[in-house]
Amino acid sequence: MTSDVVTPLLSVADLRVAFRQGPEWVPAVAGVSFEIGKGECFALVGESGSGKSVTALSVLRLLPQNGRIQAGRVVLDGADVFAVSERDMGSIRGGKIGIVFQDPMTSLNPVLTIGQQIAETLMLHRHLKGAALRRRSMELLEQVGLPHPDRHLSEYPHQLSGGMRQRVMIALALAGEPALLIADEPTTALDVTLQAQVLDLLRRLRKETGMALWLITHDFGTVAEVADRIAVMRAGVLVETSGPEFFDGPQHVYSRELLNAMPRLGACLQRESPEEERSFPGQPLLEVEDFKVYYPVRQGVFQRTVDHVRAVDGVTFRVERGETLALVGESGCGKTTLGKALLNLIPATAGEVRLDGVSISNATLGVRHKAQAELQIVFQDPYSSMNPRMIVGDILEEGLRAQRPRMAPAERRERIETLLLAVGLPVSARSRYPHEFSGGQRQRLCIARALAVEPRLIVCDEPTSALDVSVQAQVIRLLKELQDRHGLSYLFITHDLAVVSELADRVAVMHSGKMVEMGPTRQVLFNPKNAYTRRLLDALPSLHKGHGRRVGP
């Protein structure tokens, strides 16, 4: 269970933090208390806006300009952190507490080499110089699993991949040999295979160095395998703190909600109508043959095309009426490119696309225009997919006005109201602005916008990735409802295999522009034929793999 400690390494008592917005102070952390023992792994879980990152920044006194610590006491190894002078904080930050941030690309200084950035910490906290410095730098890089430390030392951050950059961040945090390492959403920006590697690394480092680990995340899956103790945070307060027995049955209602909302791989096993029984009569709605999207690589004085980047490299598939086909892959595999190219947002290089048997790829303008309404899209980021300067009513009407210019305004209005109700929003929403709605509500509005022109297939480009887990479940439920009611087909693009299990009839796995596996959901997820698919599944945290284990009423 928990490690055997008498005095905790870090103790936080009644921490209160607020941010200034205009003339008011908005509370972000409203009385949080917890302890982290020496060598312990402590997980702080919560959705976006719960205040978990703010708590960590407050402990280090690294709040942005408009933040203020209003009350509370933080004791690190017996010393009161808030009473220390700013100058002495310099030895605590990096020296006693190290922190790894979420986005490694922007968190590293782009114009300094890796070696220079590590050397800074080593010189400051360990007072190393010259050959000893270089030796230790290489040791650190080896420790975090980078294969060629001597080369990496003289490289710049942009020359490394995302996973390698995160390892460098960890190395930087380790360099000061801190007693506590804070990891603020360390894997959120990474692909699932990299996620698993980084988590493994953190686990190994803990064992090797005996340092405490404070993990901050929104994803229970990452936590289940590492944490000694778990705390759930919501709206600035801790609702529950417990040990690993948490996953058998959490005490608090909110924790239960969160845990239940997490998509699980076994969901497809529990669906009412297993795919074998679902039949899709008639002609497939969408047929794609040998679809290619190539980008030219130019070189030389006259910029001749010497090679091509094969973003989508000869893909063939079909989508039946009323079916959900999930398109899965890691970042860079080409799934988003494929989705956008099908809708003509990106020009396709070759291949044929047939809608209802009629070819639309090289068709005349008139045919293409008619087909335009049939294929719609819902984007990933609910905050940038609607024009912030238009009211909701106008946003929803935009498509209608373009497709049916002769529709009467009254009829249009009626249709919009119907749509709003269909996605679960009040009719009064039509005269409000997008910024007045939450992320989940905005995504519903985007779905309503796509529905307005009565499409038959909607391309969903990672529509739930930017949403909190509890909201995700709602949106997925909405999509399923709409599919049943209107007979819609979905091309669901995602990197999250667990979400696929909840929603998809068939799954296609993409890697480097090609489809490496395609088949019914159950078969692909539980009996994969392709090695890459197997790798993806192995990398999933075990909690997500929990077969249909839902927690209590």
Add this chain to the structure above:
Amino acid sequence: MTDYIIRRLLYALPLLLGINVLTFVLFFVVNTPKDMARMHLGQKHVTPEAMEKWKHERGYDQPLFWNDEAEGATKVTQTIFVQKSLGLFLFRFGRSDAGRDIGADIGQRMWPSLAIAIPSLIVGLAVHIGFALLLVFFRLTYLEFWGVALCVALMSISTLFYIIGGQFLIGKLLQLTPISGYDTGWNAVRFIILPVAIGMVSGLGSGVRWYRTLFLEEVEKDYVRTARAKGLSEARVLFFHVLKNAMIPILTGVVVVLPLLFTGSLITESFFAIPGLGSYTIDAINQQDFAIVRSMVFLGSVLYILGLLLTDISYTLVDPRVKLS
């Protein structure tokens, strides 16, 4: 890299041609040689013979584009366009309307321009960046507030006042340096001090504000948070991490103006009676000497394009993220 340079040079050719055509249109088409002659010789009581003589002396008596009377290839070459405009490409500036050799004049007068412009640039950069860094270091204190207010106030004063005021205060009242003029060799130093100092002060307001904005943008970024989290002092974060990143746009901004240092500041040279290319141009405008103005326009354009090219190249040298494609 060489591919890139060659490609940019090739792209510069149509630009230069375009500039040439533009100046040609401005100087010869809208304002025909006949009008020019008339303006020079006085508006009224001008005989056609006097105009013809004036035009012939300067080579303006040829047709604009197409010479019907000539033979073969000279139909095109014996025209004003080819003789005067395209000749500029070979840096054949020809003679000014007053009879002097423009090329020689340019060669001689560019040195005083440089003698003022280069120190101004260096001093200006050092002082402005220094002040901007100080303002950012003392962020959110009263020092910063009043510093920024001072910058806005300084920015709102016209350059002419700085020059006139400076000349009056330092030259006349305090008599520290000569008001204007120039000398050769090392004696020039006394004449350079005042223009450089005034240039630095007059640019202080806008310069400090500009650099401060650059620095503030960098300070908001994530890597600064990481640097602080490593335990580095605020001074080190600012003067090393932020400065190094901000140097990229600063340096490229400086490189862009480097070639134009040759042409000098028109106002400064005029007020301080520096015999550089700037005053050369102003005198030519005042005297309506089209030949000189034409040449200076072309020279300035070539230098500007050179500056653009140098900027792109310098980007690759300073920013490790940029690879020339």
Add this chain to the structure above:
Amino acid sequence: MPVLLPTDVLFLLLLLGLSALLVYTVRQEHLRRPWRSVMRSRSAMISLVILLAYLLIAILDSIRVPASVNGPGSSGAAPIGEPVTLLDVGLTAIRDAQEKTYSAPLAVVAHAREMTRQADGREVWAYPRLQYGGRHLADPDREHADDLLRRALLGLAAGLAGWGVLMVFIALAVARSPNGFVDFLRSACHSDSEFPWRAVLLTLLLICVMAGVLAALSQEYHVLGTGKVGEDVLYQSLKSIRTGVLIGTLTTVATLPLALVLGILAGYYRGWVDDVIQYLYTTLNSVPGVLLIAAAMLVMQSYMAKHEAEFASLATRADFRLLALCLILGMTSWTGLCRLLRAETLKLRELEYVQAARVLGVSQGMILFRHILPNLFHLVLISVALDFSSLVLAEAVLSYVNIGVDPSTESWGNMINGARLEMAREPVVWWSLASAFVFMFALVLPANLFADAVRDAFDPRRSG
């Protein structure tokens, strides 16, 4: 019959257009928010009051009235037959009081000694009395100071009275009810409302008092002295306001359409359209600005010389030159804004809601109009606000190089140009230069402060 010069017409039309635009923006909610935060800034509102005062003078100076409205006995600085403006009518006292040459501010005697004839017929080398300045004083040495003080106090009182009237009007306009009136006064005193009433009213007080004192003193004195040919410096400075304001505003009329259209086209359609437009503005940009303007002005001068008949009067000639200067400045400075708009359009094009609109089948035109254009509005606004001050400053420099406004047009540039050489004189003639400096500074500084407030309010990164 009132004569309207082209610049007057354009200026007034522009003001009408701006007011219409302002009304439109107030109606849009997403634009109301930033404007409200501008209104909360004290420095911005003080600047706005000062700018409006300048604008008022410029407007008064743009409405011409028939010459017969002039009172009799106006020998005047204005040549025969030239139309006068409302401002001229208001400043008749100092407009007509033209001395022979220099005189110091508030002086009773000229600046330089001359051979003057005394009352007893002798010729003495002394400072001659001015023709208009202080002529009502019988014994200047004793009465001068008292007279000045008395007139200044009178002016102060008049200013206070004027301010009082203004306050009542404002209160009535804002309050809309008797109770509201009292509340308004109270909140104004304690400066606890959102809009910085106290600062604004204090600024108005300052302006009214200054206007009152200046008006009272200038009845009998040259408050800011006289220039080389004896014209009142205060009159010159006030008339120069119109020139400065016009250059700052009319130039935008020429810049905006070009920059908007070309910038958006280049950014949205990319491809060869973008290449052509980039080629255009790189070419234009490479020609050194001053030289391009000089060349264009030379062209304009020869055009005027060829069509002498059309430019019969001095006024039309000077006016045309001012108009041409504005247009030329506009045509040569659109490249900066165009580049900004192109870069922003390139970014906007890739925004998800623009892509969504394309998928929904919305036409290109509608996308440009509803999605791209409104998002560029803040860039245009910031650019216009910032350019205003640099254009006013540029006019001074251009006049120095003789490619600015006509020498007969009153402008600060011309004032500086004329007074520059006088700094070497003994004793120094400093008042022309100082006056031009103060008036320019008092226009450009508020313009910069207001532009800053606008930029801070409309920058999408800060307003979210």
